Amino acid sequence: MPDTTIQDTLPQDGAYNYAYLDEQTKRMIRRAILKAVAVPGYQVPFGGREMPLPYGWGTGGIQVTAALIGRDDTLKVIDQGADDTTNAVSIRRFFARVAQVATTTHTGEATIIQTRHRVPETPLTDGQILVFQVPIPEPLRMLEPRETETRTLHALSEYGVMQVSLYESIARHGRIAKTYNYPVMVNGRYIMSPSPIPKFDNPKLDRSPALQLYGAGREKRIYAVPPHTPVKSLDFDDHPFEIETWTESCALCGSTESFLDEMIVDDDGKRLFVCSDTDYCESRR
Amino acid sequence: MTMTFLAPGFADPSHDAQRLFRGVLDAFSHPGRIVELRDAPAGPGTLSIAAIGFLLTFADRETPLWLEAGVDKQEVRDFLRFHAGAPIVQAREAATFGVIVAGGGEPFAGFAIGTDTYPDRAATLVIEVPALDGGRSTIWRGPGIDGEVRVAIDGLGDGFWPAWSANHALIPCGVDLVFACGSRLIALPRSIAVEA
Secondary structure, eight states: OOOSSOOOOOOOOTTSBTTBSOHHHHHHHHHHHHHHHHSTTOOEEOOOOOOSSOTTSSHHHHHHHHHHOOTTOEEEEEETTBSSSHHHHHHHHHHHHHHOOEEOSOGGGOSEEEEESOOOSSOOOTTOEEEEEOSOOOTTTTTOOOHHHHHHHHHHTOOHHHHHHHHHHHHHHSSOOOOBSOOEEETTTEEEOOOSOBGGGHHHHTTOSSEEEEEETTTTEEEEEOTTOOEEEOOBTTBOOOOOOOSSOOTTTOOSSSOEEEEEOSTTOOEEEEESOHHHHHHHO | OOOOOOOOOOSSHHHHHHHHHHHHHHHHHSTTOOEEOTTOOOTTSSSOHHHHHHHHHHOOTTSOEEEOGGGOOHHHHHHHHHHTOOOBOSOGGGOSEEEEETTOSSTTTTSOBOOSSOTTSBOEEEEEOSBSSSSOOEEEESTTOSSOEEEOOBSOOTTHHHHHHHHHTTTTSOOEEEEEETTEEEEEOTTOEEEO
16 A cells, blocks of 8 residues: 655656656647637647657656646646556656656645546545546547547537437447446537546536546547536436446445445455545545 | 847746746636736736736747737837747737737737637637726636636726627637736636626
8 A cells, every 4th residue: 555645756867858848848738738728628639749658558648747747736646546556656756756746645635636547536626637648538439430520520519429329328238338438528518538437437527626637648639627617427318327336335444435446355256345546545444 | 239138038947837837727727716927027018927927838939929019019029039939920810829908999800719620729819908806897607617706807998798708609619818917817718608
């Protein structure tokens, strides 16, 4: 389990500009972020750079964080809710090294939280920024592979194809079977991919007091949900949106309200359910 | 030959730009909130500190600038060309950023509003106003605002808010605004509906 306060005080690597990216690139990303905030849910193209880690490991989120971060910030990085997994540790140490930034595992202490595939259980507050790592920013991509077409569909707000896909899921499974990356409507205008967070986290996006920024490195897109912005998970009147529930509680902290991961703990297949959010879980023990 | 002195830009370019960016981002994320751009350079004098801070943070050689006649002074051009490297253009439609003095007619006419497929290709305009409060009271609603917020920017002409309503109706297209006075600013993204 992670220390509660991590002191990743590494000397600045003089070979790099502050926060790794050059100033011209940061300005370009900052302009994209500003337009993303002005048009909630719209995917702004940006000149994504090569980062010192492979696509799929958070290159988009890292570039957004690099454009944001300063010496006054406190950074938290989570991967599937955990502060102590490889991706989270590497990204946290990356910014400790190239930006001399304080890091934390406590959600409440962080000014910037970069996340892969979860939203923290602890409610976020005004002034915090949540940076999502996004693999495929286009929510319609699996339904329409052509970028020119999906761009037109967004322009016309023509989202029938998404409703049909959800209907087909109901026809086949009796319910909307999608459990993660569940599409949302932002401010009544754009359908947006919330990144592969479990649908359990979708309600936390709605009217959150924190700013949400989404960065897709391979696809070179940035999009945003400003604070207090309506984010509605798509559904039907007779099949309303529902989140996952568990009959078990967390084996470590006893929570019945958080998102639980199922763990196999021995060779006999014994199972435990534990909180996915390690900071939340530790704070309750 | 006359000697002109160039006002200094950022003392610490990377960290100054980062801090000012976060201030502007805070303003765009909370339309109507008055944000102070701390320790922005004073600039050549004709423009407010907030306008100078905004332009040095976002403008560079990739972003053509348009200056209204009232602020299109040689010292301003020299300052922005040297410190930001931004080309200064005559045509409004070519500009990524524009600087406008409050009170004129048709403040947004002619600026890029983006397209339905690329609404991000729209201009951001800095409007110099005499005061960010004490003017005619308006009610703002939209993304970034919890319910509604009252804003009373001073010095805007009679046609300003009707023109804004027309701009807001273009969603997802439209220009985004920054009202600047002294070292403080208020952002008004196109997503915000204003009841005047």
